[in-house]
Amino acid sequence: MKKLSVWVLALCAAVLCFSACGKKSASGAEFIISNGAEPQSIDPTQIEGVPEHRIFLALFEGLVDYDVKTCEAVPGVAESWERSADNTVVTFHLRKTTWSDGTPITAKTFVDSWLYYMSPKTAAVYGYMPALVIKGAKEYNEGKAPESSVGIRAVDDYTFEVTLVGPVPYAVDMMAHYAFAPLPMHAIEKYGSEWIKKENFVGNGPFVLESWVPQDKLTVVPNGKYWNKENIFLSRITFLPIEDSVTSYNKYKNGEIDWNSSSAHIPPDLIDEVVLRDDYQCAPYLGSYYAFFNVNNKTLKDVRVRKALILALDTKELVEKVTKGGELATGAFVPEMAGYTPPKGFSFNPEEAKKLLAEAGYPNGKGFPVLTYIFNTNEKHKKTAEWVQQQWKKNLGINVELQNMEWNSFLTKRQANDFEIARAGWIGDYKDPSNFLELLTTGSGNNDGRYNSPEFDKLVSDAARMPAGPERMKVLEKAESIAIGRDAAVIPMYIYVSQCLIDLNKWDGWYSNVLDIHSYTGLKPKK
The missing domain is CATH 3.90.76.10 (Dipeptide-binding Protein; Domain 1)
Incomplete structure (x- = not known):
């Protein structure tokens, strides 16, 4: 598996180190993570x-x-x-x-x-x-x-x-x-x-649950029964559910956090300052930032409306003037990876967008209902939502309301298909295009927009039964072209880069990788 293509390697021209404070103890070091949100479970x-x-x-x-x-x-x-x-x-x-x-x-x-x-x-x-x-x-x-x-x-x-x-x-x-x-x-x-619950919890990982105080912190300590316990050097890991990116960044600068994770996000207004830090870690990331359409909505059922909304967004402007973190604007859903070239999808075309909206019965946006765009609490998501709102007003003449929600409430609403348009992001669980496309299959637990296409489903299913190679990738490329091109199932915006802060001069065993997945086994302070 492994090997993203060359464009991904060029996404971050950033320094590679990390900044954090290790809290020494008799049995090792405590490691504190800004984890971005209160966990669902x-x-x-x-x-x-x-x-x-x-x-x-x-x-x-x-x-x-x-x-x-x-x-x-x-x-x-x-x-x-x-x-x-x-x-x-x-x-x-x-x-x-x-x-x-x-x-x-x-x-x-x-x-x-x-x-x-x-x-x-x-x-x-x-x-x-x-x-x-x-x-x-x-x-x-x-x-x-x-x-x-x-x-x-x-x-x-x-x-x-x-x-x-x-x-x-x-x-x-x-x-x-x-x-x-x-x-x-x-x-x-x-x-x-x-x-x-703490008193009943049983696990088999390198750590076990020590405490969980909702909206405050969750802590874990070494599991004495873990088979590889000789390579566990941390005495405790603390996960902080900080949703405000500015608060998280300030705590990191003050030495209260060891790893300001990608879930904590870098404050968009401070990105120019952050990228100059020696402990800023920016790396290629196998992830897609997009928005779901609720295809059951009476207005959004019309594919012309969905295409118009996509065509009215200048995602290049979004990554250059709003997010500014090295993200790659895209019209595709799946990131490019070894052997896979995603379809181009739609490019910014406000005139075509107006034409399609008029064909759907809303000339110059007249009569178009006020839809709501939901997003979870985070400054970057908020700025992106505001940008989307402004783009649709400017290019289509339509009004959209924004709703900011706490993480768990946001996920519950999205999973229930109780929304019109919803922010979403998908980070690869493994390095294969199928991992992205499978979430749009009928019945998928992550298909919150309820997109449904038997033809798409069959192609994804067929690809799972094929050996590795170019022919399999062609089948997956065709599947994506149906979902993202013909059916406009979601609104692709950009391909992520992972952005976080940790001082690699202080910590050993942490490595940037394309899934931004980091093991705690072997992680320890440098001597």
Whole structure:
């Protein structure tokens, strides 16, 4: 996997170092992270965001983990694995390890966990992800087939076998994601939804939950049962849910934070100052910033309206005058990556936008209803929303209201399809175009706009059954051209770059990578 194309490598002409303060203790160092938002949950079945993923990496570990530099799969609970000759069966060999309460983790743990995660009763947002690649899992996830139809089995206590829908070249890499995490079923069965409380919590990652004070902080401490505990050098990690980017930046400058993560964001008004810092980390990022249309809305059902709204936005102006962080304006949804060239999508064309809006029955914007654009609390999102509002007023003559929402409320509203237009962002979970396109498939837990195209769905499904190579990429390119070109399913705005602050002269074991995923194993103060 690995290798974004040359344009991505040119996105950041920024210095590579980090700034932070290590708080020394007898057992190691405390590491404080500005995590951007109050987490939805720490239950892997109930999360979907980057702030939650960052916490997940401390508390849980799947069959495989992410390599700290390449983001490709490395051994986790599984010591090794191999594929069958036709690449459709993956056999994992598990190490002998336990949950934090000493309960053994076996192949049956993974069978039970994955079935629970994919069960329609659980309704996990990411339940569609394993269902798309595991044989028989889609029908089970949709409530149309029994557990026995799913292609997973415990060969013995420490051998776990997965039968895929086809060669699925990215299958093992994607299994580092929390959609494939082991779950402490014994704790879930005993405590129900209360299992994530401190007194009931059980995990298998490098850390365990120490405390969680909503809207204040969440702390974790080393897991004494973790198989690789010899490489855990931090005595505590503190996650701060700071939504205001200026507050987060000031705390970082004052030495109160060690890692001002990408979720905390760099204040747009201060970007010119920040990029001059030696501890500013700007790197290529496999992520797309966009907005959902609610295609069930009576106005937005008309593809001419959706296309007009997209064509009226000069995204080049957005990245050059508003965000100003090295982002790349785009008309595509999927970032360019090795072997994949996304379709160009729509380019700024206000005259064509006016023409389409008139054809839809709204000449010069007359009679167009006032729609609401929702976004979660963050200065960068606010400025982007205000820019969108101004562009549509200037170029189409229409009025749009803005609604700023707290993170959890925002996600709940979006997931319920209770919106008209909503800010969104997608960061790759693994390095393959399918990871972006799958979220627009019918029934996907992340398809908040409810886009629905059988032709698109079939192409994405067909690609999962194809071996790696140019032909597979062509199928995915065709799928994207349908969703983003013909159907105008979302509003693409720009390709992200990761921007954060941490002092690499003080911390060892932290590396920039295209998924902005960072392991806490091996992270330690420099001597």
